Amino acid sequence: MFFQLFWTYLKIGTFTLGGGYAMLPLIQREVVDRKGWIDEEEFLNMIALAQAAPGLIAVNSAIFIGWRIGGWRGVCGAVLGAVLPSFLIILAIAMVFQDWKEIPAVEAAFKGIRPAVVALIAAPLVKLAKSAKIGWITALIPIAAALLIWLGHVNPVWVIFTTILLTLIVVKLKIKN
Amino acid sequence: MIYLQLFISFFKIGLFGFGGGLAILSLIQMEVESHGWMTPQEFVDIVAVSQVTPGPIGINCATYVGYTVGGIWGSVLSTFAIVLPSLIIMLSICKAYFWFTKRFKGNPYFEQTLRMLRFTVIGLIASAALMLIKPTTFIDPVSWIIFGAVCFFTVLPQVYKNKVTEILSHPILLILLAGLAGLVVYQS
Numbered sequence: 175m176f177f178q179l180f181w182t183y184l185k186i187g188t189f190t191l192g193g194g195y196a197m198l199p200l201i202q203r204e205v206v207d208r209k210g211w212i213d214e215e216e217f218l219n220m221i222a223l224a225q226a227a228p229g230l231i232a233v234n235s236a237i238f239i240g241w242r243i244g245g246w247r248g249v250c251g252a253v254l255g256a257v258l259p260s261f262l263i264i265l266a267i268a269m270v271f272q273d274w275k276e277i278p279a280v281e282a283a284f285k286g287i288r289p290a291v292v293a294l295i296a297a298p299l300v301k302l303a304k305s306a307k308i309g310w311i312t313a314l315i316p317i318a319a320a321l322l323i324w325l326g327h328v329n330p331v332w333v334i335f336t337t338i339l340l341t342l343i344v345v346k347l348k349i350k351n
Numbered sequence: 352m353i354y355l356q357l358f359i360s361f362f363k364i365g366l367f368g369f370g371g372g373l374a375i376l377s378l379i380q381m382e383v384e385s386h387g388w389m390t391p392q393e394f395v396d397i398v399a400v401s402q403v404t405p406g407p408i409g410i411n412c413a414t415y416v417g418y419t420v421g422g423i424w425g426s427v428l429s430t431f432a433i434v435l436p437s438l439i440i441m442l443s444i445c446k447a448y449f450w451f452t453k454r455f456k457g458n459p460y461f462e463q464t465l466r467m468l469r470f471t472v473i474g475l476i477a478s479a480a481l482m483l484i485k486p487t488t489f490i491d492p493v494s495w496i497i498f499g500a501v502c503f504f505t506v507l508p509q510v511y512k513n514k515v516t517e518i519l520s521h522p523i524l525l526i527l528l529a530g531l532a533g534l535v536v537y538q539s
Binding site for chain 1: 363365366367368369370371372373375376377378381385392395396398399400401402403404405406407409410411414415418419423426430433434436437438440441442444445451452459460463464465467468469470471472473474475476477478479480481482483484488489490493494495497498499500501502505506509522523525526528529530531532533534536537538539
């Protein structure tokens with residue numbers, strides 16, 4: 175089971191570009207449709223849990239599926255398989271990147287790439303705001319969070335912590351009344 | 352000492368990193384900048400590399416930052432540290448799976464917290480983008496043209512969806528085109 179899970183996640187981890195979310199449909203095809211290790215409903219539950227829990231979604235899903243299918247060995251296999259490809263690729267790049275950056279052509283290309291990267295972070299906000307069904311009042315939450323971090327240099331950890339605490343207090347007060 | 356700092360930083364990022372890769376960026380950025388491990392420019396470069404290589408952005412950043420700060424062992428340690436909170440939390444959830452789904456599905460505290468975190472995460476992602484708009488990353492008007500063009504092509508499929516706009520919105524293609532534009536404009 176260790177090797178099967180390791181191999182499955184290694185394949186998915188090596189060939190998906192675009193981060194954790196992009197891995198989910200491939201994981202579904204491999205684990206639900208082809209191998210039949212878990213059924214569709216449990217898979218959807220797994221996605222909900224992997225997103226609700228902190229941490230990387232791809233890793234969270236690997237832990238869940240690894241545990242359900244193969245216990246401790248399953249977890250080790252799936253997590254190693256999910257992490258190892260990007261770890262090795264980035265390690266190789268990190269080893270040479272400092273020298274490459276000295277090459278004028280590479281530096282010129284990166285001058286063009288940097289603003290594009292900022293745009294790739296900013297642009298999905300439109301879609302996210304839509305799918306979170308954001309309203310005029312609830313829009314104040316992300317705006318306040320962004321300003322606190324950007325201009326106030328508040329650590330995002332505190333912003334998340336405060337969100338959780340305030341929500342719990344508000345829900346508690348609402349239930350009391 | 353540096354290893355301990357790396358471990359604490361990435362453990363914190365893994366523990367409070369709600370909402371996936373893009374949301375985690377602002378946490379990583381705050382950690383690497385407050386420790387002076389990376390300049391904003393270097394950070395953008397590694398995000399760019401992450402976008403065109405496979406795997407979760409969080410792992411990519413942890414590995415890269417760990418290596419530049421503490422060599423190979425630094426990268427192993429940082430990657431392990433960002434995964435560790437997930438291991439602890441997800442395994443607890445798995446062990447109590449039936450209890451957990453029964454207890455937390457429909458629980459107002461749990462559901463509302465998740466809903467509010469979704470809003471906060473949008474702010475986190477916005478702050479990650481805002482913090483990266485610096486004179487070292489946006490060097491001249493051409494930078495803003497590239498920024499505008501990439502925003503445009505990324506959002507376009509939501510307004511006007513067909514095969515062409517879908518292909519043009521692909522992040523890897525957009526990064527390659529931006530790199531090409533950089534070569535043409537800045538290569539002297």
